[in-house]
Amino acid sequence: MFIESLELQNFRNYKTLSLQFDRGTNILFGDNAQGKTNILEAVYLGGTTKSHRGSKDREMIRFGQDEAHIRMQVKREAVSCRIDMHLKKNKSKGIAINGVPIRKASELFGAVNMVFFSPEDLQIIKEGPGERRRFLDLELCQLSKVYLNQLTNYNKILNQRNKLLKDLAFMPDLLPTLEVWDEQLASYGGQLILAREEFVEQLNEISVGIHANLTGEKERLELVYEPNVQREQFSLMLKKNRDKDIRFKLSSVGPHRDDLCVKINGIDIRKYGSQGQQRTAALSLKLSEIYLVKRLIHDTPVLLLDDVLSELDGSRQNYLLQSIRDIQTLITCTGLDDFVSHQFNINRVFRVIDGRVFQNN
Numbered sequence: 001m002f003i004e005s006l007e008l009q010n011f012r013n014y015k016t017l018s019l020q021f022d023r024g025t026n027i028l029f030g031d032n033a034q035g036k037t038n039i040l041e042a043v044y045l046g047g048t049t050k051s052h053r054g055s056k057d058r059e060m061i062r063f064g065q066d067e068a069h070i071r072m073q074v075k076r077e078a079v080s081c082r083i084d085m086h087l088k089k090n091k092s093k094g095i096a097i098n099g100v101p102i103r104k105a106s107e108l109f110g111a112v113n114m115v116f117f118s119p120e121d122l123q124i125i126k127e128g129p130g131e132r133r134r135f136l137d138l139e140l141c142q143l144s145k146v147y148l149n150q151l152t153n154y155n156k157i158l159n160q161r162n163k164l165l166k167d168l169a170f171m172p173d174l175l176p177t178l179e180v181w182d183e184q185l186a187s188y189g190g191q192l193i194l195a196r197e198e199f200v201e202q203l204n205e206i207s208v209g210i211h212a213n214l215t216g217e218k219e220r221l222e223l224v225y226e227p228n229v230q231r232e233q234f235s236l237m238l239k240k241n242r243d244k245d246i247r248f249k250l251s252s253v254g255p256h257r258d259d260l261c262v263k264i265n266g267i268d269i270r271k272y273g274s275q276g277q278q279r280t281a282a283l284s285l286k287l288s289e290i291y292l293v294k295r296l297i298h299d300t301p302v303l304l305l306d307d308v309l310s311e312l313d314g315s316r317q318n319y320l321l322q323s324i325r326d327i328q329t330l331i332t333c334t335g336l337d338d339f340v341s342h343q344f345n346i347n348r349v350f351r352v353i354d355g356r357v358f359q360n361n
Helices: 036-048 119-123 129-143 145-167 172-214 231-240 242-248 275-297 314-323 337-341
Strands: 002-011 014-020 025-029 067-076 079-088 094-097 114-117 221-226 259-264 302-306 329-333 348-353 356-360
Touching (some): 036 067, 036 302, 036 329, 114 275, 119 275, 129 145, 129 275, 172 231, 172 275, 221 275, 259 275, 275 314
Parallel strands (some): 025 329, 114 302
Antiparallel strands (some): 002 014, 079 094
16 A cells, blocks of 8 residues: 555645655655645545644645645555545535545545654653543544444534533433433443454554564563443443533543553553653554554555654664565655665655755655
8 A cells, every 4th residue: 555646735835736655765854844744744634534733624724725635646456546635714624535525534544544653652651541542543443434433423422411411500301311322322432442452452462572672672561451431331330420420511431531551561651661661662552553554454554754763762763664664654854864874765755845845866
């Protein structure tokens, strides 16, 4: 699987842009704040409908314009696929695959699988549970349309339930309807919990070996899924916490409060790990993600590396570069020295200067 080309119109700081990518390693280099990350954001958005930054559609449209366009050509095995995306300021985005409009964003998933790695990902262990849940959800949504549908429905029901909890203060006669939302929340939530359990188990199997290699066999990594509530107990706990939820006007139990525990040699490094241990564990997680996607889709994902090498020491840089030799990779950086020093093969180089891109020989 690889991306053949990308075309942008009025996206971020690009008025127009047309790029042809190599199926190997593509380097986008230049000074900071020139638009390198914007290209990776457009690629990720084109494959997942979401910005890795969490940006809204209107925030990605070029200043002074009302809409933006992304066109991406993807090749999987011998089949090419064209993805067109139309961002609008005050309306939902429009998406078409091979010229045919799709009604649901979920229909796009599977056209291209991506793993995005940014410096912020190195903080995934250090940050709060929300970031680790986001890590789980982003990958599971790419791998499973069923999971995406379940997560979408769960979030809708959760929002409706929370709205009802607030409305009960003024309309107590609505209390009997809470039971209906609880049943649906437990149903979809139970499926999310099961999917996350299985995903973390698979991730654990792969990450142990990767982390051992990164640390010279000195550390053993263990991932432990921490559901806020057990599947079998979800309905019961919703009833048990009902008075509390009404009082605080918020749903207190469910997978929206899950976490992922990361241990090294049995110690929870979220609290007690050094910064070096946390960053190495995060790198192991992202590399494990690549191998897991390979295993599940029987193909290689596209890897997007946003200025990550500058955050790693020499040995970890080398391990990362060795791990991605057979994957199409789009890398942003401020210079090429790291690649030269590691004698890393570069297939295509682009220089980015203030919203303009020049291909280097």
